[in-house]
Every structure is written in structure tokens, then in C-alpha cells.
Amino acid sequence: MSDSSPVGEKLVDQSVAAAGSSGATEAIPRPHFDPQQFAKQFVTEQLSAAKVTNPRRAVPASEPVSPQAETVPDVEEEKAETPASTGTTPDYGVDSVEVDLTFKPQIHIAGFNSALQRGASNGVQVVTVPLFSKGQPTTKWTPYWGKVQTFGLTFPEGFEFLAPKPEKTASEGSGEGSGNGPSAADLIALLPPGALDAGQAPPVEPEVPEKRTKVKPPKDAVTIEDRLFYLLQPPLETWLKGQELIMPFEPFPYQYEGIAWLFAQQAALLADEMGLGKTMQTITAMRLLLRAGQVNRILLVCPKPLIPNWQREFKAWAEELPIVTIEGDATHRKLQWTMPGVPILLANYEVLVRDFEMLADDPPKFDLLILDEAQRIKNRGSRTAVTARGIPRKRSWALTGTPIENRPEEMASLYEFMEVIPESSCPDLRQLQKLSKSYILRRTKDLVMKDLPPRFDRDEILELAPAQKMAYEMAEKDGIIRLNEMGDSISVQHVFELVLRLKQITNYEPVTGESAKLERLEADMEEIAASGGKAILFSQWTKTISFLEEKLARFNPLVYHGGIPPKKREPILAEFKEATDRPLLMMSYATGAVGLNLQFAGYVFLFDRWWNPAVEDQAINRAHRIGQKTQVIVTKFISKDTIEERIDRVLNEKRQIFAAVLGEGDNTNVSLSLNASEIFGLFDMKARHGKGTRSIAPLPPPA
Amino acid sequence: MSATEKKDQFRLGFLTAMEVPEQGFVGGLLITNRHGRPLEFQCTAPLKPNRTQEILYGSTLGPYVMGEVIARTLVEKVGVKPHLILTERVEILELRNHVAMPIGCLDADQTEKVPSETESGFKIGRQWFRVHSGHTADRGELETQTTQVPKDADMREPFERVREALLETVKSGK
Numbered sequence: 001m002s003d004s005s006p007v008g009e010k011l012v013d014q015s016v017a018a019a020g021s022s023g024a025t026e027a028i029p030r031p032h033f034d035p036q037q038f039a040k041q042f043v044t045e046q047l048s049a050a051k052v053t054n055p056r057r058a059v060p061a062s063e064p065v066s067p068q069a070e071t072v073p074d075v076e077e078e079k080a081e082t083p084a085s086t087g088t089t090p091d092y093g094v095d096s097v098e099v100d101l102t103f104k105p106q107i108h109i110a111g112f113n114s115a116l117q118r119g120a121s122n123g124v125q126v127v128t129v130p131l132f133s134k135g136q137p138t139t140k141w142t143p144y145w146g147k148v149q150t151f152g153l154t155f156p157e158g159f160e161f162l163a164p165k166p167e168k169t170a171s172e173g174s175g176e177g178s179g180n181g182p183s184a185a186d187l188i189a190l191l192p193p194g195a196l197d198a199g200q201a202p203p204v205e206p207e208v209p210e211k212r213t214k215v216k217p218p219k220d221a222v223t224i225e226d227r228l229f230y231l232l233q234p235p236l237e238t239w240l241k242g243q244e245l246i247m248p249f250e251p252f253p254y255q256y257e258g259i260a261w262l263f264a265q266q267a268a269l270l271a272d273e274m275g276l277g278k279t280m281q282t283i284t285a286m287r288l289l290l291r292a293g294q295v296n297r298i299l300l301v302c303p304k305p306l307i308p309n310w311q312r313e314f315k316a317w318a319e320e321l322p323i324v325t326i327e328g329d330a331t332h333r334k335l336q337w338t339m340p341g342v343p344i345l346l347a348n349y350e351v352l353v354r355d356f357e358m359l360a361d362d363p364p365k366f367d368l369l370i371l372d373e374a375q376r377i378k379n380r381g382s383r384t385a386v387t388a389r390g391i392p393r394k395r396s397w398a399l400t401g402t403p404i405e406n407r408p409e410e411m412a413s414l415y416e417f418m419e420v421i422p423e424s425s426c427p428d429l430r431q432l433q434k435l436s437k438s439y440i441l442r443r444t445k446d447l448v449m450k451d452l453p454p455r456f457d458r459d460e461i462l463e464l465a466p467a468q469k470m471a472y473e474m475a476e477k478d479g480i481i482r483l484n485e486m487g488d489s490i491s492v493q494h495v496f497e498l499v500l501r502l503k504q505i506t507n508y509e510p511v512t513g514e515s516a517k518l519e520r521l522e523a524d525m526e527e528i529a530a531s532g533g534k535a536i537l538f539s540q541w542t543k544t545i546s547f548l549e550e551k552l553a554r555f556n557p558l559v560y561h562g563g564i565p566p567k568k569r570e571p572i573l574a575e576f577k578e579a580t581d582r583p584l585l586m587m588s589y590a591t592g593a594v595g596l597n598l599q600f601a602g603y604v605f606l607f608d609r610w611w612n613p614a615v616e617d618q619a620i621n622r623a624h625r626i627g628q629k630t631q632v633i634v635t636k637f638i639s640k641d642t643i644e645e646r647i648d649r650v651l652n653e654k655r656q657i658f659a660a661v662l663g664e665g666d667n668t669n670v671s672l673s674l675n676a677s678e679i680f681g682l683f684d685m686k687a688r689h690g691k692g693t694r695s696i697a698p699l700p701p702p703a
Numbered sequence: 704m705s706a707t708e709k710k711d712q713f714r715l716g717f718l719t720a721m722e723v724p725e726q727g728f729v730g731g732l733l734i735t736n737r738h739g740r741p742l743e744f745q746c747t748a749p750l751k752p753n754r755t756q757e758i759l760y761g762s763t764l765g766p767y768v769m770g771e772v773i774a775r776t777l778v779e780k781v782g783v784k785p786h787l788i789l790t791e792r793v794e795i796l797e798l799r800n801h802v803a804m805p806i807g808c809l810d811a812d813q814t815e816k817v818p819s820e821t822e823s824g825f826k827i828g829r830q831w832f833r834v835h836s837g838h839t840a841d842r843g844e845l846e847t848q849t850t851q852v853p854k855d856a857d858m859r860e861p862f863e864r865v866r867e868a869l870l871e872t873v874k875s876g877k
Contacts, residue, residue, distance in 0.1 A: 143759075145768075148776040149748035151872060154783070155741045212860070224875045231868050234739040235860065292740075 153228050156293030212237060213256035218264045219438050230264050233292070248316050251280065252626075254448040259285045261441050263292075266395050267418035269374070271442040274401040274618050275599075275625025279310070282370060282399060283317045290321070290343055295367035295395070297343060301388070302372035304348035305562075305591055308570050310372070311346070326351050330358065337364050349376055353387045365392040374398035377417055378410035380424070389417050401621075402614040403440065408432055415439070445624075455624045455632045459648070461640050464506065465514035472505045472642060499643055506639035507544045507608055517607060517637040518551055524635065525555050528603055529583045534576070535603035537586045538593065538619045540610060545586045548607070556581055561588035573598070593619040599627040606636045609644055613651050713737045713851045716785030717861040718777060719792055720769035723873050727751030728765070730773035731865040731872075734783045737851045739861055743783040746865075746872055747773050770797035778802050787848055789832065791862045796835045805841035805848070807832035809859065828856030 212235035217227040236256050251259065255277050262268055262285035272278050289295045302310055307325060314323050326336050326347040333355055336345070345366075347355075356363055369391055371377060377385035377398075396418045404410050411432050415421045420439055427435065445452055464472060479498040483490055508515035521537070528535050539545050542561045549559055558576050560569060576585045577600055585601070587593075589610050601623040610616050616636075624632040638644045713736065720730035731746035750773060752764055760767055774795045778788065790796065791809040799806045810824060810831040824833050825842050827849040834841040852858075 145750075145756075145772050148750055148772060150745055150776060150780045151748065152743065152745040152780065152782070154743045224872060227871055227875075228744060228868050231871055232733060232741045232744055232864050234735075234741075234864070 151224075153225055153232075155229070155232075211253060211256075213253070213260050215260045215264050218266065220266060221264070233263075236260050236288075247284075251284070252277070252448070254443055255281050255284075258441060258443070259288070262397065263288055265397070265439070267397075267420050267439050268395075269398045269400070269403060269414055269418065269440045271400055271403045271440055273442070273444045274621035276443060276445065276448065277626055278399050278401070279313045279372075280317050282372075282397070283313060283321075286344070286368070286370075287318045287321060289368065295343075297345075297364075297366050298368040298370065299345045299347065299364075299366045299391070299393075300370045300372065301347050301349055301352050303376065304350060305566065305569070306372060307346060307348055308566070309596065312570075314344075326355070330355075334358065349384050353383050356387050356391065363390070363392055367393070368395040368397065369393040370397045370399065371417065372399045374400040374414055374417070375402055375410070378413050380413040380416060385413055385417065401618060403442075411436075452624070452626070453628050453631045455620070455634060457634045457636065459636050459638055460517075460520055461638050461645075462516040462520060463640050464642065465509065465516045465519075467512040467514040468505060468509040468516065468639075471509050471511070472502060475501055475505055476643075499647075502643045503608055504541065504544070506642050506644050507539070507541070508547055513547070513551075515551075516639065518548065520637065521548075521605060521607070522552065524603070524605070525552065525584060529555055532580065533583060533603060534601040535584050535605060536592075536598055536601045536619075536623055537584060537605040537607055538589050538610075538616075539586070539607040540589055541608075542588055544607065545588065548586055552584065555584050557584040557586055558582055559586050560592050561586075562591045564591075587619075589615055589619055592622065596622045597625065597627070598622040599625050599629075602628075602630045602632055604632060604634045606634070609636065609638070609647055609651075611647075713848070714742060714783060714785045715849075715852070715861075716778070716781070716788040717865055718774055718788050718790045718795055718798075719862050719865050719869075720773050720795065721866060721869060722765065723749060723870070726873055728768045728773060729869050729873060730769060730777055731869045732774075732777040732781055732788075733861055733865045733868075734781060734785050735861060738853070739856065741864075743781055744865075744868060745777050745781045746869055747776060749873060766794035766797060770794040771801065774798040775801050778804070787845055789827070789858065791859070799835040799838050799841070805834070805838075805844045807834055807841070807845050809862075828852050828854065828858040830858040832858075 214235055215230045215233045217230040221227050221230065236259055258270065258272065258277075258281040262270060262281060270278050270281065272281075286295070286298055290298075300310065311323070311325065314321060321344055322342065323344040323346050324336055324339065324342045326333050326345060328336075333351065336342075337355060337359060369388070371388060377388050379385060398414050398417060400414075403414060408429060409426070412421065412425070412427060415427070415432075415435055416423060416425075418439060420435060421427055463469075476498075479501065483494055483498065486494060504510070507517060525535065537545075537548070537557075539548075542563055545559055545561060549557055558572050560572050564572065572585075573596065576582055576598075585598070593615055599622075604620050604623050606616060606619070610619075620632070620634050624634075636648075638648050714734050715737065717733045717735065718730070720728060722728050727749040728751075729747055729749050731744065733741060734743040735741055750768060752760070752768065757764060769792060774790075775798060778798065785804070788798070788802075788804055788806045789809070790798075790806065793808050793811075796806060796808045807825075807827065810833050813831050824831055825846050826832070827845070832845070834845065
């Protein structure tokens with residue numbers, strides 16, 4: 001840096017000379033600036049230069065000569081003699097100017113030169129300026145990373161399951177979750193037995209990408225902890241394998257999706273069409289929630305006839321889960337409600353209403369409350385609905401294949417139970433649709449069960465037998481006359497009674513026992529029994545079932561309706577499945593239409609028509625459901641020129657209208673029942689009006 | 704303690720890191736049992752190197768941040784300590800020089816290997832892993848421990864969960 005400057009060069013030379021004179025020969029020459037020495041040298045050089053360039057110029061006497069200047073003449077003389085001695089420069093009479101070409105100015109002419117001539121006596125301070133011998137960095141940087149901020153989430157401890165039984169093999173599984181359900185020995189492990197053992201040869205790696213059903217955070221999961229909890233769960237397929245949970249058979253892809261959806265929902269309405277496995281999906285979701293430590297205590301409420309069905313399904317799908325069915329006398333039930341350490345309680349609606357009045361002061365609390373056949377609370381003001389809403393709970397699930405039986409407003413009651421709308425609020429249709437997207441999962445067989453054997457519906461339009469026809473016409477005529485005589489006092493109840501009377505006659509004539517439907521049924525049953533098939537028959541009346549039981553005695557039919565004690569019902573279903581000489585099971589719509597798995601039956605007879613096609617569909621789907629191996633033939637008996645034809649026509653029209661509006665997939669999700677206006681419309685009702693008559697009917701319900 | 708209980712206590716750590724555009728580097732560590740059921744999750748806030756760090760670390764920035772800064776922090780922070788750590792990023796193998804725990808890295812080349820030919824290659828579940836070249840003894844330890852992992856387990860899948868969770872946390876600004 002400083003070495004390159006002329007001043008520096010000079011100073012270094014001086015210091016070297018000084019060092020040499022002092023004998024410090026080994027000392028590293030250190031640049032040192034001495035102003036006094038610098039001034040002295042400067043003046044000497046100036047004087048010397050003046051003499052050399054102009055030898056005739058004499059130093060004026062007045063010009064001060066410093067003491068140091070006296071030592072200079074030797075040098076001046078030596079330099080002055082040089083041109084004369086050589087004699088090479090001729091004198092032309094003009095002052096010659098000699099230029100020493102070797103001279104190199106060592107000091108730039110600057111304003112301070114004269115100041116320097118004043119010498120140190122003028123108070124110049126001597127300052128020693130250290131100069132660096134080599135360059136050094138001016139900044140310093142060391143690797144530093146601030147403290148890394150972290151965020152953590154610890155997962156809750158799960159419910160400890162019993163160890164699975166090891167003896168199951170794939171070849172032992174029945175693959176059918178029907179009837180009494182597979183026994184423990186029938187179950188198949190999803191994971192090959194012993195696959196976890198060390199040293200076993202790994203299975204062949206599948207090349208195709210595996211199906212993975214991920215649990216998605218629900219829309220109402222706001223906190224990052226909640227969202228991460230769901231995001232970090234393994235795919236259901238591997239989870240079910242890994243947990244060594246035993247299942248009767250592997251769920252279908254749509255069932256995995258349903259399980260994953262339920263698992264993440266605080267409020268849910270699983271509205272899959274009948275036969276798609278709502279029960280299995282619910283049980284498995286409960287199982288996973290218990291395993292994940294998300295719930296510890298669950299209450300499942302269902303209609304009383306379905307209690308055995310749930311018990312059976314729990315045994316099939318989650319045999320390790322202990323369940324307690326609320327039953328017995330009041331004291332016993334109270335004990336059951338408050339018993340600690342029971343993860344799942346099973347109760348029917350009647351018991352629920354009765355016992356929660358008893359436990360009103362300190363009602364038991366649940367992590368999850370599930371209502372099966374949740375249309376039971378469609379009336380918001382009913383005791384059942386009020387009781388269900390009053391149960392302390394964290395999660396609320398509802399299961400039904402028919403979320404709307406009559407009016408869209410029924411959905412409001414379900415949403416209120418699910419606590420997604422304010423109490424007593426009345427969301428409009430658009431709001432209901434919006435809520436449906438978040439809280440309802442509904443799949444139809446058409447969409448998800450493309451490999452389910454087809455269902456063939458055939459309407460058997462039958463002429464009434466002569467005695468039937470006579471009785472029917474007489475009853476209709478008398479009935480209408482009587483209704484007309486009632487005038488404005490007529491009510492839907494009066495019309496309804498007439499409809500029921502006429503419908504009963506279309507089944508059979510009570511005096512003679514003549515029945516066109518019976519004749520046709522007998523013919524069909526001959527074929528079915530001969531081919532080893534099984535058939536289910538539904539009727540609205542137990543009286544009709546009793547009549548048929550007597551008439552069809554040669555087919556050794558089984559009977560299943562509300563008059564059969566609950567304890568005897570399960571053996572009836574088992575016998576129907578197992579016994580080869582019992583091809584026919586006759587059931588009432590009210591008792592047999594929901595919750596039963598009868599997929600081994602290939603024939604369904606609707607001996608008379610129910611008011612709501614959704615209920616008819618439920619009945620048919622006892623047979624047409626998962627596990628069905630063959631096509632299902634559904635025969636609907638309709639008596640020609642009777643009220644049945646008119647009812648069928650009205651119901652079909654309603655089906656078509658709603659299918660056009662909402663799509664085929666959701667045709668049971670809407671109002672299909674006959675309303676009062678439509679019941680009146682079955683007849684040409686008139687009331688006396690002065691001398692004439694006028695048509696009467698209740699106003700149609702608002703759109 | 705029964706054999707089943709011992710098995711259930713076996714824990715794996717799935718550690719990965721990624722660079723999120725305009726956010727920086729984030730890392731996550733998921734502790735699971737042998738079936739992939741989550742036990743604990745730890746992740747870092749985005750770590751964005753400054754310009755000086757970018758210049759001075761150059762191409763070694765990513766490996767340093769992910770392998771040492773983030774991974775080390777996560778392993779120290781996690782409460783449920785894993786018995787081993789698996790990663791899908793080779794940069795994180797560097798962590799092995801800082802922790803006394805076997806670490807396996809998902810091998811980019813998933814073709815079937817003959818053990819004698821590939822000293823550090825070994826299989827967990829359905830995937831091939833390798834260990835740090837300076838810690839080849841880890842291979843034996845990892846092979847012994849991971850016999851408890853189902854043979855048909857997909858060991859890539861937990862990393863997908865971690866990445867998804869990291870994006871979720873970045874999105875939430877946590």
C-alpha cells in the first residue's frame with residue numbers, strides 16, 4: 001500500500017540507512033516519517049538543483065542558509081564540475097540549461113512545501129503513523145443460525161384392543177357378512193397370517209399403485225393441531241392392516257371412503273342407500289376412533305328390532321369391542337348407564353327416552369352419539385328428538401337411508417341434532433343444500449356397486465277374483481257415499497280408513513278367502529321352491545300374513561312381524577337361511593323392512609303396496625344388497641282397476657318428478673309419501689253445496 | 704413385558720425436509736409405531752437463509768440447513784424418541800455424524816440388490832435403504848430392528864404424510 005508511493009520509498013530508504021548506522025542490521029525496515037529529516041533533505045535537494053541547473057547563479061547573501069546547508073557544497077561542486085571537465089558543451093553565449101535526465105522528482109509540489117521549510121520550530125507535532133505490512137480483512141463473519149422454531153403435536157393414547165386370534169386363515173373365511181354373520185372362525189385377517197414374523201420371505205411387490213384412502217381434515221377443523229391430527233393418520237388400507245384388526249372381508253373402496261369421512265366428522269349424516277353397508281362403515285369408524293384415542297365412550301341408539309342386528313354386526317366386524325346393551329329393569333339399566341369402562345352402549349329409542357328422564361339430573365356423557373334410522377327424530381318437537389338433542393356429547397352422527405321421508409324440513413331436525421344449525425331455526429332449501437355438502441354422505445348402488453347383480457322389478461297387474469271384485473265395488477260405493485254425506489266435516493282420516501278397507505279387499509276377500517294375488521303367488525312359489533330358491537314377502541298387515549301362512553302351509557313359510565317376541569326373531573332368520581325346506585319368509589313392512597341382511601334370497605314379493613316407495617325400497621334391499629350373488633326379482637302385486645293402481649300411478653309420478661329434479665341417485669332423498677291432498681285425490685270427492693255439489697280436498701302442501 | 708408389548712413400543716422416526724418457494728426450508732419428523740400409527744410430530748418454522756449465508760454456503764447451503772440445522776433440531780426436540788430414523792433425503796444422512804442413532808436413507812435406486820454387492824443397502828418393508836458411508840455398522844442394527852416392520856409396508860407413504868403436514872403448517876403460517 002504505502003510501498004508504492006514515492007514518499008514511502010524515500011522514507012524506507014532513510015530508515016534503512018538509519019538502521020544500518022545504528023547497527024540494527026537485522027531489524028525489518030519500518031517505514032517511519034520524520035518531518036525534520038524530510039524538511040532538511042528537501043531543502044538540500046532544492047539548493048543542489050538550483051546550482052546544477054544554473055552554475056552562474058550565486059546564492060544571494062540575503063538568502064538564509066540553514067546550518068545544514070553548509071554541508072552541501074561538496075556535492076554541489078562535484079556536480080558543477082561535470083560539464084566543464086568533459087568540455088562537451090560549447091558555450092554559445094546564451095545561458096545553457098542542463099537537464100539531469102536521471103533526476104526524478106521525489107516530492108510532488110504541493111502547498112505544504114513552504115510550510116515544511118519553516119522547520120520544526122513552528123510547533124509541528126510529530127505523529128507516528130503505523131503502516132500495515134500486509135492487508136487484513138475489515139469484517140469478520142462466523143456461521144450462525146438463529147434458534148430454529150419448532151411446532152409439535154403429540155397424539156393421544158388409543159384404546160387398547162384385545163390381541164387378535166391367530167388361527168384365522170384366508171381359506172377359512174366365508175366372505176359373507178349375512179344372516180347370523182360369520183363366526184370368529186370364519187373371519188379372515190386382512191394381513192396374511194404370520195406376515196409380521198421375522199425372517200419370512202416378503203410377498204411379491206405389487207407393481208400397480210395401491211389404493212389409498214386418506215383421512216381428510218373436516219371442514220370445521222380450524223386449528224392446525226386438529227388438521228394435522230387427521231393429515232398424519234395413515235391411509236385406512238394400511239391402518240386396518242397394520243393394526244391387525246380382523247374384518248370378515250375387505251371393505252369396498254367406497255366403504256373405505258365412508259369410514260375415512262366418518263372418522264373425521266364431528267357431525268355427520270351417513271345416508272347411503274340401503275344395502276351399501278352403513279352399519280359396517282359406522283362400526284369400523286368407531287373402532288378406529290377408539291383406537292386413535294379420539295373417543296372413549298359411545299352411545300348407539302337404534303329401533304328396538306334392530307338391536308340384535310347391531311349385536312351381530314359388532315360381533316362380525318369388531319369382535320374385540322365390548323358392547324353393553326341397555327336392558328332389564330330400571331335399577332339394572334341405571335347401573336348400565338353409569339358403568340365405567342364400557343366403550344360402547346347400545347340402546348333403543350324407547351329406553352333412551354324413558355331413562356334420560358330418569359337420569360335428567362346427571363345425564364351420562366358421551367364422546368360420540370349415533371342415531372341409527374335417524375328419521376325417528378324427524379319431528380323436532382317429539383320426545384325422542386328432544387331427548388336425543390339433550391344428551392351431552394362431543395360428536396353426533398346420524399344414519400339413515402331415507403333422510404327425508406316426507407318434507408325437506410325433516411332435515412332441519414337432523415341438522416339440529418347434529419348441532420350445525422341453531423336451535424329451532426328453519427333453514428331454507430338453499431341452506432339445506434349447502435349444509436348437505438358438508439355433513440351428508442350419500443351414495444347409491446347405481447354409483448358404487450356396479451358389480452352388484454341386477455334387480456328386476458315386475459308389476460303384476462291382476463284382475464280381482466269375482467268375489468273380491470263384488471266386495472270391492474260395494475265397499476267403494478258405500479264408502480264414497482258415506483264420505484260425501486259428511487260434507488265439510490270430512491277429514492283425511494275418514495278417507496284413509498276407506499283406502500285401507502279397499503286395499504285389504506284387494507289382498508283377499510274376507511268371507512270367501514278368494515284372492516287373485518294368492519293364486520299368482522302360489523304359482524310363483526311352486527317354481528321357487530322347486531329350484532331351491534328363497535323368497536321374502538312383505539305386507540302391510542299381519543292379518544294378511546296370517547291368512548297367507550294358512551293358505552301357503554305346504555311351503556312351510558316362516559313369519560316375522562311385530563307380533564313375534566324379539567327373542568324368537570333371530571332364530572327365525574337363521575332358520576330361513578339354513579333350512580332348505582323353508583323357502584318363504586313373510587314379513588311386515590314395519591318390522592322387516594329395515595336393518596336385516598337377507599341377501600341369500602333372490603325373490604321379493606310386495607303383496608300390497610306401502611305408502612312410501614322409500615320404505616318399499618328398504619324392504620327390497622333386504623335381499624338386494626352386498627353379498628347378493630344372483631339377480632333379485634321383485635314382484636309388485638297391483639290389482640287392476642282398484643285403488644292400488646291409482647296409488648301406484650301417483651307414486652310413480654312423484655318418483656319421476658323428483659328424479660328429474662334431483663337425479664336418479666337421490667330419488668329416496670325426497671318427499672315420496674302421499675300427502676293428504678294426494679290421498680283425497682284418489683277419489684272424486686264432492687260435498688253438497690246448495691242444490692249441487694263441489695269438489696273438496698285439502699290444500700296441497702306449500703312448495 | 705410381553706413380546707407384543709415390546710413390539711408395540713418400537714418407534715420409527717420419519718424425517719424429511721423441503722424447500723418451500725419464497726418461504727425457506729422446513730423440516731418435519733413423524734414418530735410412528737411399527738404400523739405407521741402416528742405418535743408424535745415435530746416440524747420447524749420456515750428457515751430462510753439470508754443473502755450472506757446463500758453466498759458463503761453456495762451449493763452446500765441446502766444440505767447444511769436440512770441435514771444439520773433442521774434435522775438436528777427436530778431430533779433434539781422430539782419427546783417420543785425413536786429407535787431409528789429414516790429419511791428420504793440424502794442430505795439428512797449427515798445428521799448421523801451428530802446423533803447416536805442409526806439412520807437409513809431411502810435409496811433412490813430401488814432395484815433389487817444383492818447384499819454382498821452393496822455394502823450399505825438393505826430393505827425395510829418394501830423399500831431399499833442405505834446408511835451413511837461412515838457408519839456402515841448401522842446397517843446391521845437397522846436390519847435387526849426393522850424386522851418388526853411388516854414386510855409389505857410401504858415406507859414411502861409416511862414421508863408423504865410429513866410433506867403434506869409441512870405444507871399445511873406453512874400454509875397456516877405456523
